[in-house]
Amino acid sequence: MHHVAIVVYPGFELLDASGPASVFNVANRALAQRGSSPFYDVGMFSPHPGPVRSSSGVSIEAQSLAGLQPAEAQTLLIAGAEGEHLEPALSDPILMGEIPRLVAGAERFGSVCSGGFFLAALGLVDGRRVATHWDATGPLAKLFPNVSVDPEALYVVDGRLWTSGGVTCGIDMALAMVANDLNSTIAVEIAQRLVLYARRPGYQSQFSxxxxxxxxxxxxxxxxxxxxxxxxxxxxxxxxxxxxxxxxxxxxxxxxxxxxxxxxxxxxxxxxxxxxxxxxxxxxxxxxxxxxxxxxxxxxxxxxxxxxxxxxxxxxxxxxxxx
Incomplete structure (x- = not known):
């Protein structure tokens, strides 16, 4: 199985984590209907395990980030948050200490929405092209001039680095991962099951x-x-x-x-x-x-x-x- 680790912390944006997780879960259901074994194993991880409260008030049960082994994070994704929750998370020594270790061993790593600030703050995306929520592109580019911030893209793939724009863009990026891992037919089927208007490519603008x-x-x-x-x-x-x-x-x-x-x-x-x-x-x-x-x-x-x-x-x- 392909292990997906989604990193959360107090005040994270719920859809940044649940959106991609739902895509991978529906992919497993689509495979089961074809008589195939599940492909994805998805887990939520936090520097402080246990119930982690999102900005919407919904809590999820997270496992210990420090206990996560690289083999259990073949795909590593970091959820985003609004500024008042993002700033304390960026100062969390466990969170900031564990991410580089896991990125080094991941087959694929990245972020959803403002989760890219963690990667940028750690110098893990210097010289790379990234996407983030349209409202955060200016601050991200200003704070980290060595990072090439795409101001419009839904998501950007740069080698093993995958970053997405705001909130629902994480779903688009996860669908692209499924198409890459399995095939486009299953990705389209997932989009239909999730009742999406369209399976949107990464180059499409966040500004409809x-x-x-x-x-x-x-x-x-x-x-x-x-x-x-x-x-x-x-x-x-x-x-x-x-x-x-x-x-x-x-x-x-x-x-x-x-x-x-x-x-x-x-x-x-x-x-x-x-x-x-x-x-x-x-x-x-x-x-x-x-x-x-x-x-x-x-x-x-x-x-x-x-x-x-x-x-x-x-x-x-x-x-x-x-x-």
Missing amino acids: PVLQAQLTADGRFADLIDWIRANLHEPLDVRSLAARANLSDRSFHRKFVEATGATPARFVEKLRLDEARLLLSRGVPLKSVAAKVGLSPPSRFADAFERRFGIAPGLFRDMHSDP
């Missing part, structure tokens, strides 16, 4: 254009944005969108820009290209992608994709699609 727009838009445009996302294959010109919003073309354009910070055309194209990138990572043919996201013919799609991402869609698919 839909979520950002829903945060600032009024109720009318929030509903419209949901409809746009579900109908990217449709003609989505200003006239049709304005009619759906029961506004004149001019009024709709002005109010949409005020609400979302982007023109309707630019907003729609961004959604289309983000969806196209997901489809390409699944190996969908270019012609089908162009049709699904409303950017036919393929030449139009290719021009828009390369303008946005700086790479031809065919090459992107070859580089990022699952084998």
Whole structure:
């Protein structure tokens, strides 16, 4: 079995630990249904064993970090926390003393969310590229200038180092680990079992254009944005969108820009290209992608994709699609 050790401490973010743990557990269930033995053995470890209270008030039972052997931590992940809980943990001599020992013997190590601060403080990621919660990228980069902090990525893989952005990004990273350890089919099945909207690749931004727009838009445009996302294959010109919003073309354009910070055309194209990138990572043919996201013919799609991402869609698919 592959042993996964998740490090927690008082005030840790519960989903940073429970999210990846759930992914590995569901992977074992998927294997059992295929008649195979479980692959993952997951344990929670803390410098102070026993019940460890998370920031949400839920406690988990943790084993002794000092008693953990390297063979029991083939994958070592450190959960994150908000600043008021992170600072005392960074001063815990047991925690800071045990992490380097376990990292040295791990096949794969990393962090979820602000857990990357532990690795950076110990000098374990100098010269390496890492991800963390978008709100922590600035402080992490400022405190540790020798670390290359990716300000947007959901997760980053740099050799045996795996780091993820905020909270739910740990689930995305764990799914990628499963795909690497087992296969992509099981990873997709896990995403379905967990009722995830999509299995998101690491390069996808933590800043969802839909979520950002829903945060600032009024109720009318929030509903419209949901409809746009579900109908990217449709003609989505200003006239049709304005009619759906029961506004004149001019009024709709002005109010949409005020609400979302982007023109309707630019907003729609961004959604289309983000969806196209997901489809390409699944190996969908270019012609089908162009049709699904409303950017036919393929030449139009290719021009828009390369303008946005700086790479031809065919090459992107070859580089990022699952084998």
